[in-house]
Amino acid sequence: MYIAIREIKKHPFRSFLILCLISLIAALVLLLSGLSEGLSKGMNGAIINVRGNLIVMDEEAEGNISRSLLPFEIAEGLHYMPATDEAAPLGHRPTVVYTSDHQANVALFGYTPDTIGAPSDLNRGRLLKEGDQNKAVVDRSFLETFDLDLGDSFRIQEQSSLIEIVGVTGDNRFSMQPTMFMSLDEWQSFQPDDIKDLVTMIVVQGPRELTDEQAKEGMEHILLDGLHVDTRMGVAMGIPGVSEMYLVPELLKWMSYGVVGVICFVFFYIQLIHRRSQFIVLKALGADQYDLFKIVLSQILLLVLGGMIVGFSISYVGHLMMPPSLSVQMPMETVLASGLLFVLASFSTLPLFLIYLKNLPSDPDRTL
Amino acid sequence: MSAITLSNVSKEYTDGLVNRTVIKNLSIEVSSNQFITIHGPSGNGKSTLLKMISGLIQPTSGTCVILGANPYKGQKGVKWRAKNIGYIFQNHYLLPELTALENVLYMGALAGWKKKIILPRAKQIFDYLSISKQHNSLPETLSGGERQRVAIARAIINDPPILLADEPTASLDRDRADELFDLLLEMSKKQGKTVVMVTHDERYRNKGDASYLLSGQILEKY
Numbered sequence: 001m002y003i004a005i006r007e008i009k010k011h012p013f014r015s016f017l018i019l020c021l022i023s024l025i026a027a028l029v030l031l032l033s034g035l036s037e038g039l040s041k042g043m044n045g046a047i048i049n050v051r052g053n054l055i056v057m058d059e060e061a062e063g064n065i066s067r068s069l070l071p072f073e074i075a076e077g078l079h080y081m082p083a084t085d086e087a088a089p090l091g092h093r094p095t096v097v098y099t100s101d102h103q104a105n106v107a108l109f110g111y112t113p114d115t116i117g118a119p120s121d122l123n124r125g126r127l128l129k130e131g132d133q134n135k136a137v138v139d140r141s142f143l144e145t146f147d148l149d150l151g152d153s154f155r156i157q158e159q160s161s162l163i164e165i166v167g168v169t170g171d172n173r174f175s176m177q178p179t180m181f182m183s184l185d186e187w188q189s190f191q192p193d194d195i196k197d198l199v200t201m202i203v204v205q206g207p208r209e210l211t212d213e214q215a216k217e218g219m220e221h222i223l224l225d226g227l228h229v230d231t232r233m234g235v236a237m238g239i240p241g242v243s244e245m246y247l248v249p250e251l252l253k254w255m256s257y258g259v260v261g262v263i264c265f266v267f268f269y270i271q272l273i274h275r276r277s278q279f280i281v282l283k284a285l286g287a288d289q290y291d292l293f294k295i296v297l298s299q300i301l302l303l304v305l306g307g308m309i310v311g312f313s314i315s316y317v318g319h320l321m322m323p324p325s326l327s328v329q330m331p332m333e334t335v336l337a338s339g340l341l342f343v344l345a346s347f348s349t350l351p352l353f354l355i356y357l358k359n360l361p362s363d364p365d366r367t368l
Numbered sequence: 369m370s371a372i373t374l375s376n377v378s379k380e381y382t383d384g385l386v387n388r389t390v391i392k393n394l395s396i397e398v399s400s401n402q403f404i405t406i407h408g409p410s411g412n413g414k415s416t417l418l419k420m421i422s423g424l425i426q427p428t429s430g431t432c433v434i435l436g437a438n439p440y441k442g443q444k445g446v447k448w449r450a451k452n453i454g455y456i457f458q459n460h461y462l463l464p465e466l467t468a469l470e471n472v473l474y475m476g477a478l479a480g481w482k483k484k485i486i487l488p489r490a491k492q493i494f495d496y497l498s499i500s501k502q503h504n505s506l507p508e509t510l511s512g513g514e515r516q517r518v519a520i521a522r523a524i525i526n527d528p529p530i531l532l533a534d535e536p537t538a539s540l541d542r543d544r545a546d547e548l549f550d551l552l553l554e555m556s557k558k559q560g561k562t563v564v565m566v567t568h569d570e571r572y573r574n575k576g577d578a579s580y581l582l583s584g585q586i587l588e589k590y
């Protein structure tokens with residue numbers, strides 16, 4: 001280790017440059033990860049956070065939630081089927097929310113209290129109860145958008161009475177719009193007369209011992225014609241625009257991992273050639289390739305970990321200062337996963353160095 | 369018991385397209401505790417011989433048996449050389465970014481010694497070689513003689529049974545050179561090391577147990 005530290009001290013400028021470069025890429029990687037995380041949640045958080053693992057929709061809607069309409073009773077039918085544990089209807093409609101200072105489009109979902117139609121990530125307050133009137137559970141972005149808090153009230157375009165916020169969930173945006181949940185009864189009362197008995201989709205929990213895919217296959221066989229079942233993830237990714245919005249930062253993120261791998265390789269390879277004669281001397285003294293590798297490794301470790309910590313800190317602090325509309329989110333899992341992948345990417349080419357070191361001659365008079 | 373046994377060893381170097389034989393059918397046996405000197409004109413393969421003994425290079429033909437093992441094979445994986453051979457190179461080859469003491473400690477680490485154990489020993493050796501004042505200096509700030517001593521300290525830190533010294537007195541004045549020669553001789557006699565010393569200096573001929581002349585591919589005893 002002290003050879004590595006000496007080497008870094010001996011070439012402070014060079015080490016500083018590589019540290020900057022690694023920091024920048026690390027910052028970029030985390031930012032892109034946060035962006036794809038935020039975008040995907042912003043597009044389909046409401047779907048990802050339903051309690052069931054499957055969603056049944058109208059086949060003709062072709063995966064487009066805003067076009068799906070199904071008879072309410074199907075939920076009941078599915079609920080008692082042996083291939084399902086539970087089923088509950090869920091309604092969706094776009095609406096406009098007004099407060100004294102703000103007005104914006106919102107995704108309004110209706111669910112029957114105490115069923116798996118309820119959102120799974122309540123953070124504060126409570127979920128809806130049987131008989132609730134003019135009460136709503138809203139998601140975090142709703143509060144941010146309208147500058148409201150738990151217990152505050154607002155209006156929607158469909159009715160004149162005030163609606164009170166009784167619960168707050170995590171980020172459950174739908175197509176980048178804030179989300180509110182009301183009881184299915186109230187939701188139905190907003191629907192046009194001719195489709196009052198129809199809901200948008202049915203949330204189903206398949207048998208818990210099966211994987212989502214297995215449960216989906218099991219259901220496909222017994223489902224009535226005209227109905228379509230997909231996993232929660234499948235529906236979420238099928239929301240128009242989701243994959244596009246999600247893929248670009250995702251692609252850039254993976255490319256940055258590639259870039260950091262290449263940069264580490266080039267930098268440390270040049271470094272290695274530079275120190276070739278030193279390594280040959282060490283070999284002559286009795287060091288094997290693993291001893292030499294340890295020297296290289298500790299140097300890479302110092303620079304990559306150092307750069308990553310700096311870069312991640314910059315990105316993390318930066319994201320805390322960004323407005324929520326930028327859709328960058330960095331939950332701990334994202335930070336840890338990005339960190340792990342970053343280290344793996346930077347170290348991915350190291351085995352090549354081991355081969356180089358192994359084939360180094362050990363006669364120090366022949367270093368050129 | 370013989371520490372070093374070379375039988376019919378030849379070494380050819382390939383210089384571009386030409387093959388050049390530097391050493392031909394050389395055989396020598398050095399028993400443990402022996403101190404021998406090797407003399408000979410420049411470019412006649414003295415360093416080559418030491419490198420074959422230590423396993424840095426492989427003979428083109430013939431066999432080297434050092435402490436019962438093939439030193440060249442030994443270089444793979446096992447830290448054979450770090451433990452068994454103390455090599456004082458013709459150019460000291462100290463690591464420039466490490467201090468004198470660190471150069472020596474690193475050699476101990478290569479042989480698997482814990483710093484706790486090796487540090488007092490290193491200090492003792494620095495005292496013995498009268499270079500304690502220089503232990504925190506980088507090699508570039510040391511004089512030629514001091515560097516040579518650090519190289520010796522590094523060669524003996526792991527207490528190897530065999531010491532190979534390639535013209536260790538070349539950069540020293542007469543008195544310093546004699547001191548160093550006496551030191552190596554003492555290590556052979558008091559600590560039972562096998563020492564092979566290559567030198568141009570005729571004064572040391574037959575001062576040890578035996579002296580050889582390496583000239584024209586052949587090794588002869590004086």
Ligand SMILES: Nc1ncnc2c1ncn2[C@@H]1O[C@H](COP(=O)(O)OP(=O)(O)OP(=O)(O)O)[C@@H](O)[C@H]1O
Nearest residue numbers: 366381382383390409410411412413414415416417
């Ligand atoms: N790796 C090599 N490839 C080609 N030729 C080499 C190689 N190593 C040494 N030689 C040649 O072999 C000959 C012997 O070299 P060596 O270093 O063993 O001589 P030496 O007796 O130690 O000389 P000196 O007294 O100057 O140190 C020299 O002519 C040298 O040029």
Ligand SMILES: [Mg+2]
Nearest residue numbers: 414415458534
């Ligand atoms: Mg020589």
